[in-house]
Amino acid sequence: MRISLLFRPFLAAVLLATVLGSLLQTHLNLAVLQAHGIAVPVTVRLHTSGLDLLGFGPTLAALVATAFLVALPLALWLLRGRDALGWPLFALAGALSLLAALAVANALAPMPTLIAANRTLAGTLGLMACASAGGLLFYALLRPTRGRVA
Template sequence: MPQNSRLWLPFGLAVLVATLLGSIVQTQFNLAALQQLGASISPGVRAQATLHDLLGFSPTFAALVIAAFIVALPFTAWAAPVCGLLRWLAFSLAGALAVWLALTTANALAPMPTLIGANRTLAGTLALMLCGSLGGLVFARYSGASR
């Protein structure tokens, strides 16, 4: 858990970015899978499904992101190189790997084979990890941890 009170806002922003982007990614991968099965999905349905998932799926994904980031980001702030490009890379990797670990753990514990549909393919998993990476970069930027 971020111990310094000035880290709560950057932590919240990081979670928000990773969660919202992850929810959008999840929706688009699910819709693409339906299209591969022959479903016709209009732009209106795509937008409606995205909004529905932002409201309905985001809390689930937020729980995974919080559980992952609450360990990964403060640890990275403590352990990462002092300055420069390597520090940015450390936060980017921390966010991506934290999301991957959260997904892997959730899938191991869930009664169904894959808890999050986008996580069924390598491309979907990498896209969700990218969302975590962007969240890690947001934390680095706004926490001062990038300095």
């Protein structure tokens, strides 16, 4: 097994889930402003997205990386001999691992809910979808090299 081949797909998966999750968080917050009749021009939207990627991104990345560190190798192990299950398995691994990581973070953090998007069902499902995308990217990048990895 060549573990080093997992490294780049793993990083790419964490990066994608983090960027998508951060953008989701930004635009959920901005949607609250719009619901109160406050204008959010495109320039403000882009600027806020950028600030969140820099300010919030590292926190989310740490959470996603921790979740994926457990879930993606586990999914890889479960996949052995079941190639047809690859896409749904990694989508599920990404989503459920982030859900578990959020639950642990909320239990440990002093506040009820660490990440604002996680306060609502829609936001939580959105974050899980972002993590799913990360899991799928991991699988997509890994497929050509799978014979050498596992």
